[in-house]
Amino acid sequence: MKIVEIREAVVPIASEIRNAFIDFSKMTASVVAVVTDVVKDGKPVIGYGFNSNGRYAASGLLRERFLPRLKEAAPESLLSEAGDNLDPHKIWRTMMINEKPGGHGERSVAVGTVDMAVWDAVAKIAGVPLYRLLAERHGDGQPDEKVFVYAAGGYYYPGKDDTALQDEMRRYLDMGYSVVKMKIGGESLADDLRRIEAVIAVTGSGKKLAVDANGRFDQETAVAYAKALAPYDLFWYEEAGDPLDYALQAELAHHYDGPMATGENLFSHQDARNLVRYGGMRPDRDWLQFDCALSYGLVEYLRTLALLPDYGFSSRNCIPHGGHQMSLNIAAGLHLGGNESYPGVFAPFGGFADGIRVEDGYVSLPQAPGVGFEEKAALIKTMREATGT
Numbered sequence: 001m002k003i004v005e006i007r008e009a010v011v012p013i014a015s016e017i018r019n020a021f022i023d024f025s026k027m028t029a030s031v032v033a034v035v036t037d038v039v040k041d042g043k044p045v046i047g048y049g050f051n052s053n054g055r056y057a058a059s060g061l062l063r064e065r066f067l068p069r070l071k072e073a074a075p076e077s078l079l080s081e082a083g084d085n086l087d088p089h090k091i092w093r094t095m096m097i098n099e100k101p102g103g104h105g106e107r108s109v110a111v112g113t114v115d116m117a118v119w120d121a122v123a124k125i126a127g128v129p130l131y132r133l134l135a136e137r138h139g140d141g142q143p144d145e146k147v148f149v150y151a152a153g154g155y156y157y158p159g160k161d162d163t164a165l166q167d168e169m170r171r172y173l174d175m176g177y178s179v180v181k182m183k184i185g186g187e188s189l190a191d192d193l194r195r196i197e198a199v200i201a202v203t204g205s206g207k208k209l210a211v212d213a214n215g216r217f218d219q220e221t222a223v224a225y226a227k228a229l230a231p232y233d234l235f236w237y238e239e240a241g242d243p244l245d246y247a248l249q250a251e252l253a254h255h256y257d258g259p260m261a262t263g264e265n266l267f268s269h270q271d272a273r274n275l276v277r278y279g280g281m282r283p284d285r286d287w288l289q290f291d292c293a294l295s296y297g298l299v300e301y302l303r304t305l306a307l308l309p310d311y312g313f314s315s316r317n318c319i320p321h322g323g324h325q326m327s328l329n330i331a332a333g334l335h336l337g338g339n340e341s342y343p344g345v346f347a348p349f350g351g352f353a354d355g356i357r358v359e360d361g362y363v364s365l366p367q368a369p370g371v372g373f374e375e376k377a378a379l380i381k382t383m384r385e386a387t388g389t
Contacts, residue, residue, distance in 0.1 A: 006070060016158055035389065108294060213237075247278070319338040329365065
């Protein structure tokens with residue numbers, strides 16, 4: 001068997017929403033299709049992948065470096081030892097030929113996009129859902145049958161007042177979510193506290209609300225927010241400062257006893273290790289949000305999971321950013337703490353398989369082989385049209 005071709009395309013995911021740092025008016029995503037010569041049900045097996053929201057399409061990197069390396073490689077060098085499937089680890093190493101260590105930047109997004117498509121193809125060729133393949137190859141053999149998910153939203157939007165924010169969060173709760181998340185840091189502290197109180201009036205408890213500053217604050221502001229947020233007893237306080245400012249994150253732990261979350265903008269296992277070494281994160285309450293689709297893919301995410309126990313953390317401390325089906329499969333197969341969900345934005349890439357309902361804050365997974373993209377009609381239609389597959 002072999003990879004016949006790899007196609008990539010750019011898909012717009014623009015909207016008028018904004019967080020504390022960026023707006024999404026020109027946001028794009030890369031879509032990749034890995035076409036193999038394996039035929040099932042009369043059709044070639046194709047693996048699909050895309051990058052998470054918040055990082056733009058990585059077309060230049062894909063076209064100039066990573067895809068040419070795969071095309072130039074001997075087909076057999078990308079296969080498993082048995083020769084009956086692709087080997088994601090060999091493919092990853094091939095993509096990273098002549099890449100210096102460090103300076104991870106946007107190349108991790110390009111590699112992560114291809115990696116997602118490869119794992120989708122591998123599970124389809126094996127004829128099993130990806131989460132079951134992961135449980136068997138890299139877990140304890142038994143995947144979680146359901147995964148905790150929270151509804152991420154609460155973005156700043158033109159003309160959006162507190163009533164509209166409340167209505168949004170009420171919709172999420174009516175969908176079956178038990179925890180919702182909103183943005184902070186895009187307005188004054190006083191305005192954000194007013195917005196938080198408006199949402200808690202809907203959720204009934206701060207424990208059902210997470211807040212996300214998207215790395216906006218300097219240390220003084222981060223601490224000021226921490227002190228103001230403490231009485232609300234929130235689900236978590238997320239990414240207060242720059243993702244690489246481990247000293248700020250560590251200092252924040254001295255001022256905020258409640259759960260904190262960060263890591264979605266760390267793109268390698270080395271950066272993840274620095275966070276748990278130096279960032280003051282506490283295994284008994286804090287959350288790690290590394291997103292495989294932005295950080296070199298699942299091959300790298302496995303390295304990240306492997307190092308966590310050395311610092312007192314487990315896979316259950318991880319709730320990935322991104323709200324996509326790839327992380328949902330990882331969460332079920334490798335026993336993560338949950339997964340983000342975007343029920344109101346970033347369609348069709350956010351959300352889960354059609355017909356899968358959120359019940360008491362949890363979702364189950366489809367039985368289809370691969371990541372399950374084919375079980376989400378709008379998403380698979382978009383990816384097929386974009387890549388011409």
